[in-house]
Amino acid sequence: MKRRNFIWLLTTGAAGVAAGGYIFFENFEVLVRKIIIKDTSSLSISTEEIDKYLLASRENKSLVNALPFSNQQLLKWHYHFDNPLFSLPYNTKxxxxxxxxxxxxxxxxxFFINKMDATTPVKYIGIYDPYQKPCSNPFSNLFYPDA
Amino acid sequence: MEKFDLILVGTGFASSFFLRKYLEKSPLDNRVLVLERGIMCPYTERLKAAGGKQSDIFEKRVKTGDTFINDSEDKVWMFDPNFGGSSNCWTGCTPRFLPNDFKIKSLYGMGQDWPISYDEIEPYYTQAEEIMMIAGPEITPFPRSKPYPLPPQTLSSVDKLLQDKYKELYISQPTARATVPTGKRNACCTSAVCGLCPVNSKFTIENTLDYLYADKRVTIRYGSQVHHLLTENDTIKGVAYKYNGKDYEVNAEIVALGANAIFNAHILLNSGDTNPKTGKGLCEQRGTFAYLYFKDIDNVGGSSIITANGYMLYDGDHRKNEAACIIESSNIPFIRNEPGKWRKIARLKFVFEDLPDDNNKVVLSDNFLKPGVQYAKHTSYVDKAMKNLKGNIDKIFSFLPVEKIEMDGYFQKSEYHICSTVRMSDSKEEGVVDKNLIHHQYRNLFILGSGVYPSITPANPTLTLSALSLMAADKIF
Incomplete structure (x- = not known):
């Protein structure tokens, strides 16, 4: 093997390991923040509201508890690798x-209580938990009596 | 040795409905002993634990995973081995079986017919529905002699379109989640965490039938695990049980096993039951989810966690080749992650019946207090239906403005329904108990619960097993 090829392989391999390590060990909460900011960009939400939610989630571990480790990894790899032309397996999941x-x-x-109105500024109101706040399913007949 | 008129094992649906009818019909001086292996963990303590608060009582309850040895990592068996049994964790879905479910061998050449007909069990369906105060619609795909006690849950906007199209084959799900306050129960308000209802709307043994266990004729002993029956020739003399690490024996004229399909079979096996079918045939439904993404329909306005049942893939000649399927329309607050289309989505569960297979079974283990559960796989009857599911979904929902359909493509690990380990039959060659749930050999022994199902149907089993308990006690006492 030529010296140039060897260096190229070594560099590529090292970069791959570093990227893989970054993704594997990436703080899940950081990823969640990125996803929420990106996927709600069409709504009127300030990052302060998102951070209030993340803080409360951290306190009662609701983010970590909501998704098992394997699902967290799936999210991380897909988030960083998927693009319009390529997607990793288990895309539906x-x-x-x-x-x-x-x-x-x-x-x-x-947001949902305001009937998904994208123009109204969205406010954090508390972690969604039916045991703390029963009857709060915003898609139910209590909120849509005439549907 | 102590002696009772009746010893009842367990306090779940099967036992409690049997006890209710027994007490209704038996003399005031009869004595009943109820042996419950778990503890009384009240609703309030369960709620406390669900809310993240410390509950010492909740921590002391018998844990499901500690009670049996599961040979399969891929298959989970769910139940609650404490007072009230699985009424503590069920969702409260109570469809009846269809008349044809009782004769799938005669009609479709599959599985085994029941030794009873729909007409025989119908009056007891009605009684069970009145006890549980079931909410249900006026029109159903199964015949009814009386209307449901409570008005139906409300359909969602998508459900309404499906009902317009499929009429009696798409109905508001009959449910033990009350639509109006009744007894100690409040009205369901769609919190959608029905395993433990935050507003105590769902029927449980504790919130409706607890009075049975306070009856003067009844003695209840908690923490008492029955492990075998005391037999003499073809008669049951009593039971042996463990309490606080010590062994006890107690006699009775009649014994009724109402643990569950795993433990009833295990107690029989521990007792030397020689019926070749005992323990064999363990099965439950297999369920999978699909998501429909709509162009322009918001799926809103439904009440309750599961708003509707679809019967479009349930009964018919297809059952000669593939499993029947019931559809459940879910109303948990799921969303679609696309701005402007947040709730233009439906989440449907497709639940298939399976056929009891003798290779799936409850067996004895090295520990005489713990059954072994060996589950190889569901039958090809299910796989054939799963294979055709995508095509069937395309066909059934094509009239809706569907953008795309996504399917899980795998089965849930549990449907929370454990069936068919002590099947009901006309003869002892084909099953373990007769049409009155009495053991073919031991004529003073009742075996209760969904373990007796010769075939399981895709529908939820609880209402039927409750009706069977009422019927057995009514016919014999």
Whole structure:
């Protein structure tokens, strides 16, 4: 093997290991923050509201408890590698988990209670927990009596 | 040695509905001993634990995973081995079986017919529904002699379109989640965590039938695990149980096993039951999810966690080749992660019946207090239905403005329904108990619960097993 090829392989391998290590050990909460900011960018939400949610989630471990380690890894790898032309396997599972993350956040705001109005500023109102606040499913007949 | 008129093992649906009818019909001086292996963990303590607070009582409850040895990592068996049994963790879905479910061998050449017909069990369905105060619709795919006690849960906007199209094949799910306050129960308000209802809307043994265990004729002993029966020729003389590490024996005229399909079979095996079918045939439904993404329908306005049942893939000649399927429309607060289309989505569960297979079974283990559970796989009957599911979904929902359909493609690890380990039959060659749930050999022994199902249907089993308990006690006492 030529010296140039060897260096190229070594550099590529080292970069791959570093990137893999970064993704594997990436703080899950940091990833969740990125996902929420990106996926709710069309709404009127300040990062302060997102950070209030993340703080409360950290305190009661609701983010970590919501998704097992394997799901967290799936999210991380998909988030960093998927693009319009390529997606890693188990994309459906990834999309569902990603929806769950954004859904849990939005359920903890007044967005759904305000009937998904994208123009009204969204406020954090407390972690969504039916045991703390029963009857709060915002899609139920209590909120849509005439549906 | 102590002697009772009746010893009842367990306090779940099967036992409690049997006890209710027994007490209704038996003399005031009869004596009943109820042996419950778990503890009384009240609703309030469960709620405390669910809310993240410390509950010492909750911590002391018998844990499901400690009670049996599971040979399969891929298959989970869910139940609650404490007072009230799985009424503490069920979702409260109470569809009846269809008349044809009782004769799938005659009609479709599959599985085994029941030794009873729909017409025979119908009056007891009605009684069980009145006891549980079931909420249900006026029109159903199964015949009814009386209307449901409570008004139905409300359909969502998507459900309404499906009902318009499929009429009696798509109905508001009959449910033990009350639509109006009744007894000690409040009205369901769609909190969608029904395993433990935050507003105590769902029927449980504790919130409705607890009075049975306070009856003067009844003695209840907690922490008492029955491990075998005392037999003499073809008669049961009593039971042996462990309490606080010590062994006890007690006699009775009649014994009724109402633990669950795993433990009832295990107690029989521990007792030397020689029926070749005892323990064999363990099965439950297999369920999988699919998501429909809509162009322009918001899926809102439904009440309760599961708003509707679809019967479009349930009964018919397809059952000659593939499993029947019931559809459940979910109403948990799921979303679609696309701005402007947040709730333009439906989450549907497709639940398939399976056929009891003797290779799936409850067996004895090295520990005589713990059954072994050996589950190889569901039958190909399920796989055939799963294979055709995508095509069937395309066909059934094509009239809706569907953008795309996504399917899980795998089965849930548990449907929380354990069935068919002590099957009901006309003869002892085909099963363990007769049509009155009495053991073919031991004529003073009742075996209660879904373990007696000769075939399991795709529908939730609780209402039917409760009705069977009422019927057995009514016919014999």
């Amino acid at each position: 990834y999309e569902i988990d990603r929806s769950r993350i954004v859904g849990n956040f939005l359920l903890s705001t007044d």
